[in-house]
Amino acid sequence: MQGHVLSRHAGWPVIIGAGLAGLMAALEMDGPCVLLAPSFTGEGTSSTLAQGGMAAAVGPGDSPASHAEDTLKAGAGLCDPAIVQRITEAGPGAVETLLRLGVPLARDGKGQLSLHLEAAHSHERIVFAGGDRSGQVILQHVLQQARKKDTIHWLQATLEGFHAPDGTMQGVWTSAGFIPTRHCILASGGCGGLYQHTTSPLSNRGTTLALTAWAGATLRDMEFTQFHPTALVAPGQTGRLSLISEAVRGAGAVLRLDDGHRFTEELAPRDVVSRAIAAQLREGRTVFLDGRSLPGAPFSARFPGITQACRKAGLDPDTQILPVQPAMHYHMGGLKVDQTGRTTLKGLWACGEVACTGLHGANRLASNSLLEALVCGQWAGRDVNTSRNDGTAPPPATVPARPTFTTDWPFRAEMQQHLGILRTRTGLENFLERTLPLARQNLCALTASFIGWAALNRPEQRGAHWREDTPGLQPPRHIDMQLTDLPL
Structure with missing residues (x-):
């Protein structure tokens, strides 16, 4: 067409x-x-x-x-x-x-x-x-x-x-x-659909960002991807994860380890809570959200949609603690x-x-x-x-040649591993070695490469971007990028 x-x-x-x-x-x-x-x-x-x-x-x-x-x-x-x-x-x-x-x-x-x-x-x-x-x-x-x-x-x-x-x-x-x-x-x-664990629609993979880059637009701060601390972990789940809203913690639910102990401040900023959970998961522990004793109305009355998702996974939030993990949000x-x-x-x-x-x-x-x-x-x-209304004439109704791209994306697990909550230079370089050669033809690879390249060029720990190999902060700066900034 x-x-x-x-x-x-x-x-x-x-x-x-x-x-x-x-x-x-x-x-x-x-x-x-x-x-x-x-x-x-x-x-x-x-x-x-x-x-x-x-x-x-x-x-x-x-x-x-x-x-x-x-x-x-x-x-x-x-x-x-x-x-x-x-x-x-x-x-x-x-x-x-x-x-x-x-x-x-x-x-x-x-x-x-x-x-x-x-x-x-x-x-x-x-x-x-x-x-x-x-x-x-x-x-x-x-x-x-x-x-x-x-x-x-x-x-x-x-x-x-x-x-x-x-x-x-x-x-x-x-x-x-x-x-x-x-x-x-x-x-x-x-672009949450680029990740293995996400609460976003899987169809949202940042392809339109790639198309704007091909047209010459400037992208900014692509490395900042926020992970929601509490996505529901259900047996055998695939695709988009069910979100457990921050309002649940705001209503009094707490985070616990498998031994029942609390380990973080539940109402800290999302990046702080996500990193705290990720650290526990990396040590082989399981993290749970406990909403069994909310003040006032029970969990199911206050959060009917989340309750429905929990029960679909075989869990009752009124009587059971809920296994959770961070997910790209x-x-x-x-x-x-x-x-x-x-x-x-x-x-x-x-x-x-x-x-x-x-x-x-x-x-x-x-x-x-x-x-x-x-x-x-x-x-x-x-x-x-x-x-x-400024009097600009409409463009001519002619059809120029359109470039064609692919959008298949087999690297969701690699995206999660190397561009997730905790990042390193080695991991970012390994990821970019796989995506950059594809970025001229594949829109998903191009957007992922922008995220990876910006993350590689921000060697600090700021907000949702956390480089484990470069602790501390640099002076605040934005990273603006165009297509010509990538080594394609």
């Missing part, structure tokens, strides 16, 4: 991804746009898997300044303070947006919003819906509102490439044909963007997990991801509105 031009959509902005960030961008469009995704049910998006909820300073005694302070502390010196301030200040308004869109956020007996506490937050500030099904509930209601907007044209297809000669967007190749456009918003999610790195979501490629915006906005730094604070997706999706949509 690469020779077929979708002339009906020529010149329209194209939004790639139908998670929360992409949907919010589409809702902001003041003219016709194309929403491109493999599915429009929430399937395959990380947004719908989010359990805890969305962080926002709306509780008594809380403030955006306090939220910003917690975010900066978790980010280990690499957050952009201006972006952190701007997004945390937008938090209360983001909650109002969810309510306006009909999302039934949980409330207490007095009718006030109920709030979870999660690790490294100084206040209870996580709004949620559907118990522990926040992402699913939020996304379904936002989808319902988006379907009412007749200027959104839904195209069920996959992205196959960008046409951006001389660094300017001219169109996108899709499995349905070529769309000539000068305005594209990428909201395609992360979120990519802090991604496309380098400015405050409006503009990438270094003219005509390409990015929002959500695929973007590196400066909010998360070296380690994302819990439940800041849905906030970033909502707010930055809106900002990108509004900026495209301004750009599309």
Whole structure:
């Protein structure tokens, strides 16, 4: 289909991804746009898997300044303070947006919003819906509102490439044909599917990041991959692991070894808890999450979705401790963007997990991801509105030749071993020896090589990136990379 031009959509902005960030961008469009995704049910998006909820300073005694302070502390010196301030200040308004869109956020007996506490937050500030099904509930209601907007044209297809000669967007190749456009918003999610143990959709393997690199865009801080401390370990499990939300520990659950002893502070930042668990697992111990004695309601009443996953694995969280391990959960790195979501490629915006906005730094604070997706999706949509009204002529409706790539990925175990929680120079070099020769043809290998090369060039221990062979910190710096920076 690469020779077929979708002339009906020529010149329209194209939004790639139908998670929360992409949907919010589409809702902001003041003219016709194309929403491109493999599915429009929430399937395959990380947004719908989010359990805890969305962080926002709306509780008594809380403030955006306090939220910003917690975010900066978790980010280990690499957050952009201006972006952190701007997004945390937008938090209360983001909650109002969810309510306006009909999302039934949980409330207490007095009718006030109920709030979870999660690790490294100084206040209870996580709004949620559907118990522990926040992402699913939020996304379904936002989808319902988006379907009412007749200027959104839904195209069920996959992205196959960008046409951006001389660094300017001219169109996108899709499995349905070529769309000539000068305005594209990428909201395609992360790269957790590259790893053996992940809570992300396995289809999210960072291939769109590789395509942007081929088009000439700059990637930033690709080495920062966050591992959630508590993914459920089930006998014979394959594929995506079931997440046990940080809100469970916030509600009082504790981590224990097989002898019953506690060994770490459960509400420390995610990178700290993940490393503590990884160290115990490396010594041959088993780690359990104990939620049998939560204050107030029992586990099954407070976390019905997690309970369902546990029971499917033959475990009862009300009466049994749950075996857990860390799993790849979120990519802090991604496309380098400015405050409006503009990438270094003219005509390409990015929002959500695929973007590196400066909010998360070296380690994302819990439940800041849905906030970033909502707010930055809106900002990108509004900026495209301004750009599309500047009198720029639509691109010509011609179809250039499209390069072809492969996406098979047999190295999930190696990715876990060498680019997991604990890293060494030797391991990184061994990994890159296998992926770099494939990176010109294979999109997964290219994204993995960016992560590995950045990790090799950051010899320090900062946030989610932990080099065992180079203890300590260097002065804070970002690692910006383009395709030409890799030794391909």
